């Protein structure tokens with residue numbers, strides 16, 4: 001029994017051992033199992049964490065990108081792509097702010113509206129890439145002319161607006177305008193070419209010329225238009241009287257495009273008179289625009305815009321054609337043949353097919369070339385004298401007459417003047433104006449008359465308004481005159497009556 005008991009006990013002990021072994025194993029297993037699980041979880045957690053970090057960084061990056069895109073978009077919305085200058089939107093913003101500030105402090109500010117002279121011509125003849133570079137060069141020059149606190153903006157095309165938010169006197173604005181014009185006038189080196197361009201500037205002052213951004217800009221634009229009329233490359237202050245006439249440039253340009261097809265242009269003709277006999281020796285065709293809203297417009301109100309926009313080309317062709325056909329019609333009606341003069345702009349004169357168009361028009365109208373005279377200004381002739389020389393000789397070979405218009409207001413090289421096949425010098429009316437009262441003007445006119453005679457050119461005085469002027473000119477051996485005294489520019493019917501009389505009504509029969 002003791003043995004049996006002992007066996008039993010041993011067996012039990014074994015059992016216990018075995019049992020505890022299993023339970024330990026279970027424990028160990030369990031422990032191992034938990035170990036495995038927590039490793040997995042940690043790595044998962046780590047992974048998740050890493051992803052979160054990446055996502056966060058990415059989100060940051062995205063946010064940054066969105067921010068830069070926003071800034072870029074904002075910049076784009078407020079700046080001009082080509083020049084990087086503030087655009088119209090930003091200008092209005094700054095102008096509105098500046099006005100508010102000036103109102104509170106009782107100060108003045110100036111708006112300068114600038115338009116390049118004949119930019120369209122450069123763009124068309126040399127190509128848009130050159131035009132773009134020129135605009136960039138102009139914008140750099142402009143920035144060099146103003147203070148940090150001033151704004152130079154591009155309005156589009158060849159229009160720039162400067163805001164001078166703090167000036168002491170309007171003269172400060174005039175000085176800035178002069179500086180800008182001078183800076184732009186210096187040659188622009190582009191593609192190994194020296195390009196020359198002028199600028200016209202209109203100035204409006206707050207508070208005198210308008211209470212808000214829109215009015216100030218509109219009035220500066222109006223003044224710019226007047227600066228262009230006054231011979232370009234100059235500036236003008238806005239004056240209230242300008243508004244009576246102020247049809248904005250934009251509206252003119254828009255309706256100018258339609259004017260040809262709507263047949264709104266008409267020609268008026270002004271007689272040229274032999275000062276001794278009063279006989280009508282020629283007529284000048286002067287274009288008018290019968291505007292549907294604004295009435296009969298003079299060339300000063302639309303020709304500069306037509307020149308800048310290139311529209312002068314089709315308009316000039318219409319004028320030439322109309323004048324040639326009308327001159328021929330008068331001949332066909334039995335009037336003695338007289339010369340019809342047509343004004344020719346730079347753009348027309350430089351067009352590659354100008355000569356051909358003149359020839360074709362003469363042929364179509366059956367007008368003999370010697371009865372057509374082309375009037376060109378000194379600047380048209382002298383700007384590129386070499387190429388002008390060859391065109392002029394071609395025209396002269398064709399038999400067409402050539403006149404220098406507004407002589408004395410530009411710069412003529414005398415050697416070219418001798419070399420060009422010029423028939424007529426037209427002394428500008430500004431010299432004739434005060435010829436009886438200003439000895440200086442009388443001397444100049446007298447000198448031009450003798451020079452013309454020695455070069456075998458006819459000399460005609462423009463803008464003769466009084467009998468005294470006519471008599472004075474005759475005393476200086478001037479042969480011909482044109483002006484209100486002898487006859488204003490009139491329509492076909494009135495000129496037909498004049499041709500029937502054959503002499504200026506200023507001359508008693």
Ligand code: C2E
Pocket residue numbers: 270285286287298299300303312316319343344345375405406429462463464465482483484485489
């Ligand atoms: P312009 O060729 O020198 O023409 C003379 C201008 O003086 C004309 O002005 C004429 O009406 C004006 N006038 C004539 N006599 C007198 C006078 O006694 N006193 C005053 N104060 N003025 C007088 P308009 O018709 O307004 O033309 C102005 C300019 O416009 C012309 O100057 C010419 O350069 C340009 N123009 C006129 N018609 C055409 C055209 O068909 N084509 C082009 N490209 N330009 C034109």
Ligand code: MG
Pocket residue numbers: 284343375405
């Ligand atoms: Mg003329």
Ligand code: MG
Pocket residue numbers: 405406426428429462
């Ligand atoms: Mg003239």
